[in-house]
Amino acid sequence: MSVADVARVRVRQRELEIPESFEWVAETTPALRAAVEESGLAVHEHPLMVLDPGSSAPAVDEMSEDLSARTLDPDNPALPSALAVPHLAFAEPGTRIGSAGAAELAETVRDRSGDGSVNRVVARIRAGLTVVAAAVEDGTALCAGRHQPVGTVSEIVGVGTLPTPRRRGLGLAVTAALVADARSRGVETVFLSAGDEDVARLYARLGLRRIATALIGGPAE
Template sequence: MTKILDVLERYYDAVPRVGGARGEDFGPLTLFVQEGDGWQYYARPALGGTRASAADVKRVLERQRELKVPESFEWVAETSPSLRAAAEAAGLEVHEHPLMVLDPAAGPLTPHPDVRLLGADDPLLTAAVTVPMLAFSAPGTARGEAGPAELATAMAAPAAEAGRARVSGKLAAGTTGLAAAVRDGVVLCAGQYNPVGEVAEIVGVGTLPAARRQGLAVGVTAALVADALERGANTVFLTAGDEDVARIYGRVGFRRVGTALIAEPPAA
């Protein structure tokens, strides 16, 4: 178990840098700051760093406020067990999420007929990056209200075009892969994976709330796993939103190896 967590620690330190972020050193913590437009990253334990205190966390929070970036910390509970107490002492709220790795013995699933990979110039790309936004605004696995009409409205917002441009560039550069479930020309579920060396993280798998409970997330995840393995990954992992979502990923062959923690200011 320790070996795989070490592999993930190196990935967590590398992936923001691959994504164009710079690392700012705060002793036992590293703050990743995006250069220019793009995904805003987090602070996390420095590789090989020492135990962080509440004062260390507060120093990073001050810098995040100065930069006007999200006040967010991410780490693995089993790797940095003392950071939770420091984050809570600094006034942050900590959320737990199952950390899961693909079992090497897991066999491939039968491809879902509605799922395919999308490229940088695919006309469905805007929809594919917008569906997860709607999904995460209504978390959980139960069916919800948002459907194709809400998707069309959301796609007209500036954030949708910005997301399309960002993901298109990453697809063209080979720093992400994207799969979507498409039915009658409508994207119902989509997700990505981000490879660094021989490690790939599945991220942002979300189903349009009105289309949940049809096995679409399993199909998209299976397609992402297959593509990541074909492109040379030997470790594929993800963070599940909760235990119910973790059970879905278990059907694709993922097993829990730890707990991912996210610390943020309490909701107002």
């Protein structure tokens, strides 16, 4: 793909009012990075990891010191906070304890209450296209994520912990719950893109191993 090709795709993305974003695997399409960067987009690297089919992942309850994780049905009152918490988590990336907490989460839930995002996810849950798992305390999700099953393959996406209660093993507990659910559905290939090398080392505890590098191109922040 040339720079001109990238530019045409970006024009179409703007016409469709969707994010100007490209995702690909570095090892399979090495020349694309230069074209994407020359078009003016920033490219970020993420470890691409897959779950070994024969791995024996730790039980969900073994991954967190004091709070278990579970999948949420579409009527669960914690679902709005489970969908909001990753937005605050990714605003303060990494594994360090951050500043956003319960008050910021409640505000984010209120801000998103009328945008239809919860209803869209509810529809996907009912259709079997998305599974949401969360670590919930006092009715509020402190960490959440999803997996997106398509036949015998599923991608784990959007696992994020509210910055103030980090370092409690919640991210691993949520990921373990998603892995367990995927396996219960007959999924054979579970994969994800880790935020960075530190996060990848944590996922390795669940039996995930790095197989390549995922590249994501988007507007520079």
